[in-house]
Amino acid sequence: MAAGLKRMRAGSGEGLGFRPLYRQAKDVLTRRIAEGAWQPGQILPSEFEIAADLGVSQGTVRKALDEMTAENLLVRRQGRGTFVARHDDARILFQFFKLTRDDGERRFPDSRVLDVRVVRASPEARERLGLAAGDKVVQIERVRSLAGITCVAEGMVLPQKLFPGIESRALPNNLYELYAAEFGVTVARANERLKAVAATVRIAKHLEVAPGTPLLRVDRVAIDVGAARIEWRVSLCRSDEFHYLCELR
Amino acid sequence: MAAGLKRMRAGSGEGLGFRPLYRQAKDVLTRRIAEGAWQPGQILPSEFEIAADLGVSQGTVRKALDEMTAENLLVRRQGRGTFVARHDDARILFQFFKLTRDDGERRFPDSRVLDVRVVRASPEARERLGLAAGDKVVQIERVRSLAGITCVAEGMVLPQKLFPGIESRALPNNLYELYAAEFGVTVARANERLKAVAATVRIAKHLEVAPGTPLLRVDRVAIDVGAARIEWRVSLCRSDEFHYLCELR
DNA sequence: CAGTGGTCTAGACCACATG
DNA sequence: ATGTGGTCTAGACCACTGT
Numbered sequence: 001m002a003a004g005l006k007r008m009r010a011g012s013g014e015g016l017g018f019r020p021l022y023r024q025a026k027d028v029l030t031r032r033i034a035e036g037a038w039q040p041g042q043i044l045p046s047e048f049e050i051a052a053d054l055g056v057s058q059g060t061v062r063k064a065l066d067e068m069t070a071e072n073l074l075v076r077r078q079g080r081g082t083f084v085a086r087h088d089d090a091r092i093l094f095q096f097f098k099l100t101r102d103d104g105e106r107r108f109p110d111s112r113v114l115d116v117r118v119v120r121a122s123p124e125a126r127e128r129l130g131l132a133a134g135d136k137v138v139q140i141e142r143v144r145s146l147a148g149i150t151c152v153a154e155g156m157v158l159p160q161k162l163f164p165g166i167e168s169r170a171l172p173n174n175l176y177e178l179y180a181a182e183f184g185v186t187v188a189r190a191n192e193r194l195k196a197v198a199a200t201v202r203i204a205k206h207l208e209v210a211p212g213t214p215l216l217r218v219d220r221v222a223i224d225v226g227a228a229r230i231e232w233r234v235s236l237c238r239s240d241e242f243h244y245l246c247e248l249r
Numbered sequence: 250m251a252a253g254l255k256r257m258r259a260g261s262g263e264g265l266g267f268r269p270l271y272r273q274a275k276d277v278l279t280r281r282i283a284e285g286a287w288q289p290g291q292i293l294p295s296e297f298e299i300a301a302d303l304g305v306s307q308g309t310v311r312k313a314l315d316e317m318t319a320e321n322l323l324v325r326r327q328g329r330g331t332f333v334a335r336h337d338d339a340r341i342l343f344q345f346f347k348l349t350r351d352d353g354e355r356r357f358p359d360s361r362v363l364d365v366r367v368v369r370a371s372p373e374a375r376e377r378l379g380l381a382a383g384d385k386v387v388q389i390e391r392v393r394s395l396a397g398i399t400c401v402a403e404g405m406v407l408p409q410k411l412f413p414g415i416e417s418r419a420l421p422n423n424l425y426e427l428y429a430a431e432f433g434v435t436v437a438r439a440n441e442r443l444k445a446v447a448a449t450v451r452i453a454k455h456l457e458v459a460p461g462t463p464l465l466r467v468d469r470v471a472i473d474v475g476a477a478r479i480e481w482r483v484s485l486c487r488s489d490e491f492h493y494l495c496e497l498r
Numbered sequence: 499c500a501g502t503g504g505t506c507t508a509g510a511c512c513a514c515a516t517g
Numbered sequence: 518a519t520g521t522g523g524t525c526t527a528g529a530c531c532a533c534t535g536t
Contacts, residue, residue, distance in 0.1 A: 078515080
Protein backbone atom coordinates (compact mmCIF):
# COMPACT_ATOMS: atom_id res chain seq x y z
CA MET A 1 0.00 0.00 0.00
CA ALA A 2 1.82 3.02 -1.29
CA ALA A 3 1.22 6.26 0.55
CA GLY A 4 2.93 9.03 -1.40
CA LEU A 5 4.04 11.72 1.03
CA LYS A 6 4.16 15.23 -0.30
CA ARG A 7 7.19 17.39 -0.35
CA MET A 8 6.28 20.93 0.59
CA ARG A 9 8.43 23.81 -0.40
CA ALA A 10 8.60 27.43 0.71
CA GLY A 11 6.57 28.86 -2.13
CA SER A 12 3.87 26.21 -2.25
CA GLY A 13 0.71 27.94 -1.05
CA GLU A 14 1.08 29.46 2.44
CA GLY A 15 4.63 29.86 3.67
CA LEU A 16 3.86 28.31 7.05
CA GLY A 17 2.46 25.00 5.87
CA PHE A 18 5.80 23.26 5.87
CA ARG A 19 5.74 19.75 7.25
CA PRO A 20 8.89 17.60 7.18
CA LEU A 21 8.62 14.29 5.38
CA TYR A 22 9.64 12.33 8.45
CA ARG A 23 6.76 13.88 10.37
CA GLN A 24 4.29 12.98 7.67
CA ALA A 25 5.73 9.48 7.74
CA LYS A 26 5.27 9.41 11.51
CA ASP A 27 1.65 10.46 11.14
CA VAL A 28 0.96 7.71 8.61
CA LEU A 29 2.62 5.06 10.75
CA THR A 30 0.91 6.28 13.92
CA ARG A 31 -2.46 6.18 12.19
CA ARG A 32 -1.84 2.60 11.16
CA ILE A 33 -1.32 1.71 14.80
CA ALA A 34 -4.31 3.75 15.96
CA GLU A 35 -6.54 2.03 13.41
CA GLY A 36 -5.29 -1.38 14.43
CA ALA A 37 -3.65 -2.24 11.12
CA TRP A 38 -0.57 -2.96 13.21
CA GLN A 39 -1.37 -4.58 16.56
CA PRO A 40 0.67 -4.31 19.75
CA GLY A 41 3.44 -6.90 19.76
CA GLN A 42 3.41 -7.18 15.99
CA ILE A 43 6.53 -6.63 13.93
CA LEU A 44 6.69 -3.78 11.42
CA PRO A 45 8.13 -4.10 7.93
CA SER A 46 11.83 -3.29 7.70
CA GLU A 47 12.98 0.31 7.34
CA PHE A 48 13.69 -0.21 3.65
CA GLU A 49 10.27 -1.71 2.99
CA ILE A 50 8.50 1.14 4.74
CA ALA A 51 10.69 3.61 2.86
CA ALA A 52 9.78 2.06 -0.46
CA ASP A 53 6.11 2.02 0.55
CA LEU A 54 6.10 5.69 1.49
CA GLY A 55 8.38 6.78 -1.33
CA VAL A 56 11.08 8.28 0.88
CA SER A 57 14.57 7.26 1.88
CA GLN A 58 15.38 4.82 4.65
CA GLY A 59 16.99 7.59 6.71
CA THR A 60 13.75 9.53 6.73
CA VAL A 61 11.79 6.52 7.91
CA ARG A 62 14.41 5.95 10.58
CA LYS A 63 13.90 9.42 11.98
CA ALA A 64 10.15 8.82 12.20
CA LEU A 65 10.64 5.44 13.89
CA ASP A 66 13.18 6.92 16.32
CA GLU A 67 10.71 9.56 17.47
CA MET A 68 7.94 7.00 17.88
CA THR A 69 10.32 4.86 19.89
CA ALA A 70 11.12 7.82 22.13
CA GLU A 71 7.37 8.14 22.75
CA ASN A 72 7.15 4.50 23.82
CA LEU A 73 4.97 3.70 20.83
CA LEU A 74 7.48 1.31 19.28
CA VAL A 75 10.22 -0.96 20.52
CA ARG A 76 13.27 -1.52 18.34
CA ARG A 77 15.53 -4.51 18.72
CA GLN A 78 18.76 -4.66 16.83
CA GLY A 79 19.00 -7.67 14.59
CA ARG A 80 15.30 -8.51 15.03
CA GLY A 81 13.11 -5.66 13.93
CA THR A 82 10.75 -2.90 15.04
CA PHE A 83 7.65 -3.82 17.04
CA VAL A 84 4.51 -2.05 18.18
CA ALA A 85 4.94 -1.57 21.92
CA ARG A 86 2.82 -3.82 24.11
CA HIS A 87 1.33 -2.80 27.44
CA ASP A 88 3.07 -5.58 29.27
CA ASP A 89 3.53 -5.32 33.02
CA ALA A 90 7.09 -4.03 32.65
CA ARG A 91 5.98 -1.09 30.53
CA ILE A 92 3.07 -0.25 32.82
CA LEU A 93 5.41 -0.29 35.78
CA PHE A 94 7.88 1.95 33.99
CA GLN A 95 5.45 4.37 32.41
CA PHE A 96 2.15 4.35 34.28
CA PHE A 97 2.42 2.93 37.77
CA LYS A 98 4.46 5.30 39.89
CA LEU A 99 3.69 4.02 43.38
CA THR A 100 6.78 2.48 44.90
CA ARG A 101 7.63 0.78 48.15
CA ASP A 102 9.81 2.99 50.32
CA ASP A 103 12.61 0.44 50.13
CA GLY A 104 12.69 1.10 46.39
CA GLU A 105 11.27 -2.19 45.16
CA ARG A 106 8.98 -1.72 42.20
CA ARG A 107 6.32 -4.35 41.53
CA PHE A 108 3.15 -4.63 39.54
CA PRO A 109 0.17 -4.55 41.92
CA ASP A 110 -2.61 -7.11 42.34
CA SER A 111 -6.17 -5.88 41.87
CA ARG A 112 -9.58 -6.78 43.23
CA VAL A 113 -12.62 -5.39 41.46
CA LEU A 114 -15.34 -4.13 43.79
CA ASP A 115 -17.96 -2.85 41.41
CA VAL A 116 -18.70 -2.29 37.71
CA ARG A 117 -21.72 -0.43 36.39
CA VAL A 118 -22.95 1.60 33.45
CA VAL A 119 -24.32 5.05 34.25
CA ARG A 120 -24.87 8.43 32.68
CA ALA A 121 -21.70 10.50 32.89
CA SER A 122 -21.54 13.05 35.70
CA PRO A 123 -20.83 16.65 34.74
CA GLU A 124 -17.29 16.29 36.05
CA ALA A 125 -16.71 13.10 34.09
CA ARG A 126 -18.05 14.77 30.97
CA GLU A 127 -15.68 17.68 31.45
CA ARG A 128 -12.66 15.46 32.06
CA LEU A 129 -13.37 13.13 29.14
CA GLY A 130 -14.91 15.63 26.75
CA LEU A 131 -18.27 13.85 26.54
CA ALA A 132 -21.71 15.17 25.68
CA ALA A 133 -24.66 15.37 28.05
CA GLY A 134 -26.39 12.01 28.22
CA ASP A 135 -23.36 9.98 27.17
CA LYS A 136 -22.99 6.76 29.08
CA VAL A 137 -19.87 5.63 30.87
CA VAL A 138 -18.63 2.47 32.50
CA GLN A 139 -17.64 2.96 36.12
CA ILE A 140 -15.19 0.57 37.72
CA GLU A 141 -14.10 0.48 41.33
CA ARG A 142 -11.27 -1.65 42.61
CA VAL A 143 -8.56 -1.88 45.22
CA ARG A 144 -4.95 -2.75 44.53
CA SER A 145 -2.29 -4.24 46.73
CA LEU A 146 1.48 -4.47 46.82
CA ALA A 147 3.26 -7.17 48.78
CA GLY A 148 0.00 -8.10 50.50
CA ILE A 149 -0.83 -4.55 51.62
CA THR A 150 -3.93 -2.93 50.19
CA CYS A 151 -2.52 0.44 49.18
CA VAL A 152 -4.72 1.88 46.44
CA ALA A 153 -8.47 2.41 46.13
CA GLU A 154 -9.42 3.62 42.71
CA GLY A 155 -12.39 4.52 40.59
CA MET A 156 -12.35 4.65 36.81
CA VAL A 157 -14.69 6.12 34.24
CA LEU A 158 -14.64 4.98 30.59
CA PRO A 159 -16.77 6.16 27.68
CA GLN A 160 -19.06 3.21 27.00
CA LYS A 161 -18.91 3.84 23.27
CA LEU A 162 -15.22 2.94 23.18
CA PHE A 163 -15.52 -0.16 25.34
CA PRO A 164 -18.76 -1.92 24.36
CA GLY A 165 -19.51 -4.81 26.68
CA ILE A 166 -16.55 -4.31 28.98
CA GLU A 167 -18.95 -4.17 31.92
CA SER A 168 -19.72 -7.87 31.57
CA ARG A 169 -16.13 -9.07 31.32
CA ALA A 170 -13.66 -10.36 33.84
CA LEU A 171 -11.19 -7.56 34.43
CA PRO A 172 -7.48 -8.42 34.62
CA ASN A 173 -4.83 -6.66 36.69
CA ASN A 174 -3.51 -4.93 33.64
CA LEU A 175 -6.37 -2.98 32.11
CA TYR A 176 -4.42 -1.20 29.38
CA GLU A 177 -3.47 -4.50 27.85
CA LEU A 178 -7.16 -5.41 27.79
CA TYR A 179 -8.10 -2.08 26.21
CA ALA A 180 -5.61 -2.74 23.41
CA ALA A 181 -6.28 -6.43 22.83
CA GLU A 182 -10.08 -6.41 23.05
CA PHE A 183 -11.16 -2.89 22.13
CA GLY A 184 -8.39 -1.60 19.90
CA VAL A 185 -7.74 1.31 22.24
CA THR A 186 -4.02 1.94 22.70
CA VAL A 187 -3.10 4.19 25.61
CA ALA A 188 -0.17 6.38 24.65
CA ARG A 189 0.22 8.76 27.58
CA ALA A 190 -1.54 10.25 30.59
CA ASN A 191 -1.74 13.42 32.64
CA GLU A 192 -1.80 13.11 36.41
CA ARG A 193 -2.69 15.68 39.05
CA LEU A 194 -1.73 14.91 42.62
CA LYS A 195 -3.23 16.20 45.82
CA ALA A 196 -3.13 15.21 49.46
CA VAL A 197 -6.52 14.41 51.00
CA ALA A 198 -7.87 12.95 54.23
CA ALA A 199 -9.25 9.40 54.08
CA THR A 200 -13.03 9.20 54.26
CA VAL A 201 -14.56 6.52 56.46
CA ARG A 202 -15.37 4.35 53.44
CA ILE A 203 -11.94 4.63 51.87
CA ALA A 204 -10.23 4.20 55.24
CA LYS A 205 -11.96 0.85 55.60
CA HIS A 206 -10.73 -0.34 52.21
CA LEU A 207 -7.15 0.72 52.92
CA GLU A 208 -7.15 -0.43 56.55
CA VAL A 209 -6.13 2.96 57.88
CA ALA A 210 -7.73 5.36 60.34
CA PRO A 211 -10.29 7.80 58.93
CA GLY A 212 -8.59 11.14 58.31
CA THR A 213 -5.25 9.58 57.40
CA PRO A 214 -3.55 11.68 54.69
CA LEU A 215 -3.67 9.92 51.32
CA LEU A 216 -2.23 10.69 47.91
CA ARG A 217 -5.01 11.43 45.48
CA VAL A 218 -3.90 10.80 41.90
CA ASP A 219 -6.27 12.09 39.24
CA ARG A 220 -5.40 10.72 35.81
CA VAL A 221 -6.73 11.24 32.33
CA ALA A 222 -5.36 8.68 29.87
CA ILE A 223 -4.91 9.57 26.21
CA ASP A 224 -4.72 7.16 23.32
CA VAL A 225 -2.58 7.08 20.18
CA GLY A 226 -5.13 9.20 18.37
CA ALA A 227 -5.02 11.88 21.12
CA ALA A 228 -8.50 11.07 22.44
CA ARG A 229 -9.20 11.02 26.18
CA ILE A 230 -10.23 7.46 26.94
CA GLU A 231 -10.16 7.01 30.73
CA TRP A 232 -10.56 9.10 33.84
CA ARG A 233 -9.19 7.50 36.96
CA VAL A 234 -8.88 8.67 40.54
CA SER A 235 -6.59 6.67 42.81
CA LEU A 236 -6.34 7.12 46.54
CA CYS A 237 -3.00 5.81 47.75
CA ARG A 238 -1.56 5.03 51.14
CA SER A 239 1.75 6.78 51.42
CA ASP A 240 2.92 5.51 54.78
CA GLU A 241 5.06 2.73 53.34
CA PHE A 242 4.84 3.84 49.70
CA HIS A 243 5.64 6.91 47.66
CA TYR A 244 4.91 8.25 44.22
CA LEU A 245 8.10 8.35 42.17
CA CYS A 246 8.71 11.07 39.61
CA GLU A 247 11.82 11.72 37.58
CA LEU A 248 12.28 15.27 36.36
CA ARG A 249 14.49 15.53 33.30
CA MET B 250 41.62 22.07 21.06
CA ALA B 251 41.49 18.82 19.19
CA ALA B 252 40.06 15.87 21.02
CA GLY B 253 40.56 12.78 18.88
CA LEU B 254 37.75 10.34 19.57
CA LYS B 255 38.59 6.71 19.14
CA ARG B 256 36.87 4.38 16.82
CA MET B 257 36.35 1.01 18.48
CA ARG B 258 35.82 -2.10 16.48
CA ALA B 259 34.59 -5.55 17.34
CA GLY B 260 38.01 -7.18 17.61
CA SER B 261 39.76 -4.42 19.55
CA GLY B 262 40.34 -5.87 23.02
CA GLU B 263 37.12 -6.98 24.73
CA GLY B 264 34.11 -7.37 22.51
CA LEU B 265 31.79 -5.39 24.76
CA GLY B 266 33.77 -2.16 24.95
CA PHE B 267 32.04 -0.63 21.97
CA ARG B 268 31.13 2.99 22.36
CA PRO B 269 29.59 4.93 19.47
CA LEU B 270 31.47 8.02 18.35
CA TYR B 271 28.45 10.24 18.93
CA ARG B 272 28.30 9.09 22.51
CA GLN B 273 31.96 9.86 23.04
CA ALA B 274 31.33 13.25 21.48
CA LYS B 275 28.42 13.77 23.86
CA ASP B 276 30.62 12.90 26.82
CA VAL B 277 33.28 15.39 25.75
CA LEU B 278 30.75 18.17 25.20
CA THR B 279 28.94 17.43 28.45
CA ARG B 280 32.22 17.54 30.33
CA ARG B 281 32.99 20.94 28.88
CA ILE B 282 29.70 22.20 30.27
CA ALA B 283 30.21 20.49 33.61
CA GLU B 284 33.66 22.04 33.94
CA GLY B 285 32.34 25.45 33.08
CA ALA B 286 34.29 25.83 29.83
CA TRP B 287 30.91 26.59 28.26
CA GLN B 288 28.63 28.60 30.54
CA PRO B 289 24.82 28.59 30.54
CA GLY B 290 23.49 30.98 27.94
CA GLN B 291 26.70 30.83 25.92
CA ILE B 292 26.69 29.86 22.26
CA LEU B 293 28.54 26.74 21.12
CA PRO B 294 30.71 26.57 18.01
CA SER B 295 28.85 25.51 14.88
CA GLU B 296 28.31 21.84 14.15
CA PHE B 297 31.05 21.88 11.52
CA GLU B 298 33.56 23.51 13.87
CA ILE B 299 32.85 20.98 16.62
CA ALA B 300 33.08 18.19 14.06
CA ALA B 301 36.49 19.40 12.87
CA ASP B 302 37.62 19.79 16.47
CA LEU B 303 36.61 16.25 17.41
CA GLY B 304 37.68 14.70 14.12
CA VAL B 305 34.26 13.30 13.21
CA SER B 306 31.60 14.20 10.69
CA GLN B 307 28.99 16.88 11.21
CA GLY B 308 26.23 14.27 11.27
CA THR B 309 27.83 12.56 14.22
CA VAL B 310 28.08 15.82 16.14
CA ARG B 311 24.46 16.51 15.29
CA LYS B 312 23.37 13.27 16.87
CA ALA B 313 25.24 14.13 20.06
CA LEU B 314 23.75 17.64 20.17
CA ASP B 315 20.26 16.29 19.51
CA GLU B 316 20.46 13.96 22.48
CA MET B 317 21.76 16.72 24.73
CA THR B 318 18.92 18.93 23.56
CA ALA B 319 16.42 16.20 24.42
CA GLU B 320 17.92 16.18 27.93
CA ASN B 321 17.36 19.92 28.27
CA LEU B 322 21.09 20.53 28.42
CA LEU B 323 21.18 22.54 25.20
CA VAL B 324 18.81 24.75 23.31
CA ARG B 325 19.02 24.89 19.52
CA ARG B 326 17.68 27.75 17.49
CA GLN B 327 17.54 27.46 13.75
CA GLY B 328 19.44 30.21 12.03
CA ARG B 329 21.15 31.30 15.29
CA GLY B 330 23.07 28.50 16.86
CA THR B 331 23.25 26.03 19.73
CA PHE B 332 23.29 27.38 23.28
CA VAL B 333 23.94 25.95 26.74
CA ALA B 334 20.53 25.88 28.44
CA ARG B 335 19.99 28.47 31.14
CA HIS B 336 17.95 27.91 34.28
CA ASP B 337 15.64 30.77 33.49
CA ASP B 338 12.22 30.91 35.12
CA ALA B 339 10.53 29.37 32.10
CA ARG B 340 12.73 26.30 32.23
CA ILE B 341 12.32 25.89 35.98
CA LEU B 342 8.58 26.10 35.58
CA PHE B 343 8.61 23.54 32.81
CA GLN B 344 11.09 21.11 34.25
CA PHE B 345 11.31 21.52 38.03
CA PHE B 346 8.32 23.31 39.51
CA LYS B 347 5.29 21.08 39.19
CA LEU B 348 2.87 22.76 41.56
CA THR B 349 0.01 24.28 39.60
CA ARG B 350 -3.08 26.27 40.43
CA ASP B 351 -6.22 24.22 40.02
CA ASP B 352 -7.41 26.54 37.28
CA GLY B 353 -4.35 25.47 35.29
CA GLU B 354 -2.34 28.69 35.47
CA ARG B 355 1.36 28.03 35.86
CA ARG B 356 3.50 30.72 37.44
CA PHE B 357 6.92 30.96 38.99
CA PRO B 358 6.54 31.33 42.77
CA ASP B 359 7.85 34.07 45.04
CA SER B 360 10.09 33.03 47.93
CA ARG B 361 10.84 34.29 51.42
CA VAL B 362 13.89 32.87 53.18
CA LEU B 363 13.32 32.05 56.85
CA ASP B 364 16.66 30.64 57.92
CA VAL B 365 20.12 29.74 56.64
CA ARG B 366 22.73 27.89 58.67
CA VAL B 367 25.76 25.63 58.36
CA VAL B 368 25.61 22.37 60.30
CA ARG B 369 27.01 18.88 60.30
CA ALA B 370 24.98 16.67 57.98
CA SER B 371 22.38 14.47 59.65
CA PRO B 372 22.58 10.73 58.93
CA GLU B 373 19.57 11.02 56.63
CA ALA B 374 21.11 13.95 54.73
CA ARG B 375 24.36 12.01 54.38
CA GLU B 376 22.48 9.06 52.99
CA ARG B 377 20.47 11.14 50.52
CA LEU B 378 23.46 13.15 49.30
CA GLY B 379 26.15 10.50 49.58
CA LEU B 380 28.25 12.44 52.10
CA ALA B 381 30.76 11.23 54.67
CA ALA B 382 30.35 11.46 58.44
CA GLY B 383 31.37 14.91 59.61
CA ASP B 384 30.72 16.64 56.27
CA LYS B 385 29.12 20.01 56.63
CA VAL B 386 26.00 21.16 54.85
CA VAL B 387 24.16 24.42 54.33
CA GLN B 388 20.54 24.29 55.49
CA ILE B 389 18.04 26.69 54.00
CA GLU B 390 14.42 27.12 54.99
CA ARG B 391 11.96 29.20 53.06
CA VAL B 392 8.31 29.59 52.16
CA ARG B 393 6.99 30.14 48.65
CA SER B 394 3.80 31.72 47.43
CA LEU B 395 1.71 31.73 44.30
CA ALA B 396 -0.75 34.52 43.56
CA GLY B 397 -0.36 35.82 47.09
CA ILE B 398 -1.07 32.50 48.78
CA THR B 399 1.71 30.90 50.80
CA CYS B 400 1.58 27.37 49.46
CA VAL B 401 4.99 25.75 50.01
CA ALA B 402 7.24 25.43 53.05
CA GLU B 403 10.54 23.89 52.16
CA GLY B 404 13.87 22.95 53.61
CA MET B 405 17.02 22.36 51.58
CA VAL B 406 20.33 20.77 52.34
CA LEU B 407 23.43 21.48 50.23
CA PRO B 408 26.96 20.08 50.59
CA GLN B 409 28.96 23.08 51.83
CA LYS B 410 31.96 22.01 49.77
CA LEU B 411 30.10 22.69 46.54
CA PHE B 412 28.64 26.04 47.60
CA PRO B 413 31.34 27.86 49.62
CA GLY B 414 29.98 31.03 51.16
CA ILE B 415 26.42 30.62 49.96
CA GLU B 416 25.23 30.96 53.53
CA SER B 417 26.16 34.64 53.60
CA ARG B 418 24.52 35.58 50.32
CA ALA B 419 21.16 37.01 49.46
CA LEU B 420 19.14 34.15 47.99
CA PRO B 421 17.04 34.81 44.88
CA ASN B 422 13.75 33.14 43.96
CA ASN B 423 15.50 31.01 41.40
CA LEU B 424 18.20 29.07 43.21
CA TYR B 425 19.32 26.86 40.32
CA GLU B 426 20.30 29.92 38.34
CA LEU B 427 22.40 31.03 41.32
CA TYR B 428 24.02 27.61 41.62
CA ALA B 429 25.06 27.81 37.98
CA ALA B 430 26.16 31.42 37.81
CA GLU B 431 28.03 31.65 41.12
CA PHE B 432 29.15 28.13 41.93
CA GLY B 433 29.46 26.44 38.55
CA VAL B 434 26.94 23.78 39.59
CA THR B 435 24.52 22.98 36.77
CA VAL B 436 21.43 21.03 37.80
CA ALA B 437 20.50 18.58 35.06
CA ARG B 438 17.69 16.53 36.57
CA ALA B 439 16.04 15.50 39.82
CA ASN B 440 14.22 12.59 41.43
CA GLU B 441 11.12 13.32 43.46
CA ARG B 442 9.23 11.13 45.90
CA LEU B 443 5.76 12.23 46.92
CA LYS B 444 3.81 11.40 50.03
CA ALA B 445 0.75 12.78 51.76
CA VAL B 446 1.35 13.94 55.34
CA ALA B 447 -0.52 15.84 58.03
CA ALA B 448 0.57 19.43 58.71
CA THR B 449 2.46 19.88 61.96
CA VAL B 450 1.62 22.87 64.11
CA ARG B 451 4.72 24.73 62.95
CA ILE B 452 4.15 24.07 59.25
CA ALA B 453 0.43 24.78 59.57
CA LYS B 454 1.28 28.24 60.86
CA HIS B 455 3.52 28.96 57.87
CA LEU B 456 0.94 27.80 55.38
CA GLU B 457 -2.05 29.33 57.20
CA VAL B 458 -3.92 26.06 57.41
CA ALA B 459 -5.27 24.04 60.33
CA PRO B 460 -2.83 21.61 61.99
CA GLY B 461 -3.46 18.14 60.61
CA THR B 462 -4.40 19.36 57.14
CA PRO B 463 -3.18 16.88 54.52
CA LEU B 464 -0.18 18.25 52.62
CA LEU B 465 1.84 17.02 49.68
CA ARG B 466 5.35 16.20 50.80
CA VAL B 467 7.78 16.36 47.89
CA ASP B 468 11.23 14.92 48.60
CA ARG B 469 13.71 15.85 45.89
CA VAL B 470 17.33 15.00 45.21
CA ALA B 471 18.81 17.19 42.47
CA ILE B 472 21.56 15.86 40.25
CA ASP B 473 24.04 17.93 38.28
CA VAL B 474 25.52 17.53 34.81
CA GLY B 475 28.30 15.36 36.22
CA ALA B 476 25.74 13.02 37.86
CA ALA B 477 26.56 14.17 41.41
CA ARG B 478 23.81 14.67 43.98
CA ILE B 479 23.95 18.35 44.86
CA GLU B 480 20.79 19.22 46.76
CA TRP B 481 18.24 17.51 48.99
CA ARG B 482 14.99 19.38 49.32
CA VAL B 483 11.75 18.61 51.12
CA SER B 484 8.74 20.71 50.17
CA LEU B 485 5.43 20.66 51.99
CA CYS B 486 2.71 21.91 49.70
CA ARG B 487 -0.86 22.97 50.20
CA SER B 488 -3.03 21.06 47.78
CA ASP B 489 -6.39 22.64 48.45
CA GLU B 490 -6.16 25.10 45.58
CA PHE B 491 -3.06 23.59 43.95
CA HIS B 492 -1.96 20.27 42.52
CA TYR B 493 1.24 18.60 41.45
CA LEU B 494 1.23 18.09 37.71
CA CYS B 495 2.87 15.06 36.12
CA GLU B 496 2.84 14.01 32.50
CA LEU B 497 3.39 10.31 31.86
CA ARG B 498 4.73 9.56 28.40
C1' DC C 499 23.95 38.29 1.85
C1' DA C 500 26.35 34.72 4.76
C1' DG C 501 25.95 31.58 8.42
C1' DT C 502 23.29 28.72 11.35
C1' DG C 503 20.57 24.58 12.27
C1' DG C 504 16.96 21.30 9.84
C1' DT C 505 15.82 17.95 6.30
C1' DC C 506 16.71 14.44 2.99
C1' DT C 507 19.35 11.29 0.46
C1' DA C 508 22.64 7.44 -0.70
C1' DG C 509 25.88 4.33 0.52
C1' DA C 510 29.24 1.84 3.38
C1' DC C 511 30.08 -0.75 7.15
C1' DC C 512 29.22 -2.61 12.11
C1' DA C 513 26.60 -5.12 15.78
C1' DC C 514 23.22 -8.34 16.75
C1' DA C 515 19.85 -12.17 16.23
C1' DT C 516 18.33 -16.07 13.90
C1' DG C 517 18.52 -19.91 10.89
C1' DA D 518 24.60 -16.79 5.68
C1' DT D 519 21.12 -13.55 5.82
C1' DG D 520 18.50 -9.84 7.40
C1' DT D 521 17.60 -6.57 10.89
C1' DG D 522 18.57 -2.16 13.20
C1' DG D 523 22.81 1.02 14.55
C1' DT D 524 26.59 4.03 13.28
C1' DC D 525 29.10 7.06 10.34
C1' DT D 526 30.01 9.67 6.42
C1' DA D 527 29.45 13.14 2.58
C1' DG D 528 26.86 16.14 0.12
C1' DA D 529 22.79 18.75 -1.42
C1' DC D 530 19.36 21.69 -0.44
C1' DC D 531 15.78 24.14 2.70
C1' DA D 532 14.33 27.29 6.52
C1' DC D 533 15.44 30.75 9.64
C1' DT D 534 18.14 34.73 11.63
C1' DG D 535 20.93 38.22 11.46
C1' DT D 536 23.83 41.90 8.82
